Amino acid sequence: MNDGLATVLIAMLGGAIRVSTPFMFVALGECLTEKSGRVNLGLEGTLVLGAMVAYAASYHTGSPWAGVFAAGVAGSALGAMHGSICKLPKVNDVAVGIAMMLFGTGVAFFFGKPYIQPTAPRLPSLPLGGWSDSSSLKSALDVNPLFFVGIVIAIVMAWALRNTRWGLVVRTVGDSAAAARAMGISVDLVRFLTTTVGGFLAGVGGAFLSLSYPGSWNQGLSSGQGLMAVALVIFARWNPMRCVIAALLFGGAGAIGPALQSVGITQGYYFFNAAPYILTLVIMIATSSAKRSARDMPGELSMAR
């Protein structure tokens, strides 16, 4: 029984690392965008398009890293589109986001048809479990470098928001557009850039989906991770480091179902598969008082007003 527990825990650890990476990238991208006072709900579409573009680019060039880069560029393009549409007067960023989500998935499915069959080179992972004899631990610690890239990005972002002029500008724009304008900052330009960079990160998150885990391209690849990541940002109260923790927690919960199945517990399989969603609900209700999150919320977000 102890063995079983260990297996489950190890599988959850591995799952947390694998499943959390796309969450992490999308949540970090969204975090940056929301810090500037804009919501981009379209990141689900960006994620799917990123996955498709990464797979296609990897297939054609033979280099998965070229795929990652191409996914980022595709994501930036969608982000830039969102950013420039929202510049127009009387445009609501949430509505545009939903349109962009549909647009992104639509484009991905349209151009992605021919890539469902072929196999593209996948991202190599770092075997960090070499010291261990346990094969399950070894496979759990087969970590994709993007995971570490995500953590580094979170650290850099948290640092930059406090310690660089750009960080202060982004927070100023996100908290008080009037103050930003009085300083001569172009609010639209800042938001355009943060949405574009946010799109880049979400696109890279998509590359992870198709090139690492699950590691193939098909239309059911993303089951709403992009949308859940937006919720994660609220849960993380707009703090990049907390975004990483939230993504890990979510990834770990997502691994409960498959992990239990691997030790032969099949009862309530669907229930455990729903664990991340239930967990989010429970955590959201338990930890987030409306008042507390309101205090950390950038003042310019359309949901804050």
Next chain:
Amino acid sequence: MSVAQMLPPAVTTKGPSLETIGMTKVFGSLVALNDVSIKVPAGSFHALLGENGAGKSTLVKCIMGFYIPDKGALKLDGQEVAVHNPRDAQALGIGMVYQHFTLVPSLTAAENLVASRADAPAVINWRKERRELETFLDRMPFRVPLDRPVSSLAAGEKQKLEILKLLYLNQRFLILDEPTSVLTPGEADEILGLLRDMAHRGEITVAMISHKFREVEAFCDDVSVLRRGAKVGGGKVGVLTTREMAAMMIGDAVIRQSAARVDPPRIGASLEIAGLFVENDEGRDAVAGFDLKIKSGEIVGIAGVSGNGQSELVEALSGQRPIKMGQVLINDQDFEPKRDHFYRFKVFGLPEEPLKNATVPTMSVAENMAFRSFDKPPIASMKWWLSPEPMRAQARDLIARYNVKTPTPDTPIRDLSGGNVQRAVLARELSVDVDVLIVANPCFGLDFVSVADIRAQIMDQRNRGAAVLLVSEDLDEILELSDRIAVISEGKVAYLTPAAGADRTTIGRYMAGH
């Protein structure tokens, strides 16, 4: 290292003189500014007086480069300068403190200051910046805590930070737009006094937009008065009397006499608030054990520094915020701020910022005026079927009686001016029998005529026997209207005194929490 060394050598650290010559600005058919020439000598404290819409804001916006004047020129230290946008003004050392804060709430004071600098380094070395900020603050007459988010600062501290920000950016011609409207009399006097001293030392030159004669007379050197876009007078403070200045501002408009205080019939209801606790947005007790009894035919004025629970008190009494603990009694009966109780106990209110708190801005004037009566006959039949015609008829009647200036009863109420929104709300709340009236900052930002009118209406209600709770940030207003004055500090009554013979300094001391 001093601030002077950090700055480019071209910028002086002396307050410059400023002059507008024949400044004219036309918006469509409206002449907002008509040939206005004003001279502010170096090192002086100039007051810009005028009613709302007199053109003061247009004038300073032309100086600041928000508007390009159609005609006229701007001279700084005797030299003509071109200001095409706020950046140009900033580069010339002209800075403005706006009525609404332009600080970023979630950033700390230090972050706000550094972020405001155009030449902020790409990567900020906080240790170095902190050191420089400390040396800068050492040379300033006042300081603020640097490490707390601005949202947690008191209004007075925010106002000081706004002024510090301009000085930090080495802006030596300061334009202040009603800078004291959010401050206590003590804070206002302190800040204005320090600015005057700096000006008289030649370090800065100040132009201040103001409504308050007391401040103008106490701190300013010269005054210019605007009315309907034109300069109608001015001169040395001390030579001009208050009466003369007021006459210039108002012109030939007729001001309603303030209603006399008469002995009211003691038949109305009394309002009693006992041990009231109300939480603010952060979940702290903003109102903490508030006790007060108001008799029929009495106005009790609540004085206090803003942020001591006044808004929460008014919001709780008007049903906008839950009451955590405590009781509200009207005529010894339990009152809960719900629609049927408002109706039964005849409780009415004029909340602050009426456009936000008492109206639906996009709904029409007629609909807004029917908020109290739309579900009752004659507007509603069978409690749910609304007829627009009685609603409009009622609105037309109220618009005429209360002199609300609106194109039609169907105009969205947000298109009305501040004074007219307040009058429309007043018409809705006061046109029926009132037992209890809850008023908060009723005259904020209104012109003389509206102010006199609204104060007279409140007094009328008292004279008819209503119990009136008046919350105001304007101590003069409280002293003028109240029968008794209660000072609120940290959510409870700190001091209670009859208004007759009340002493400003004592009230100020209790407001400050001593």
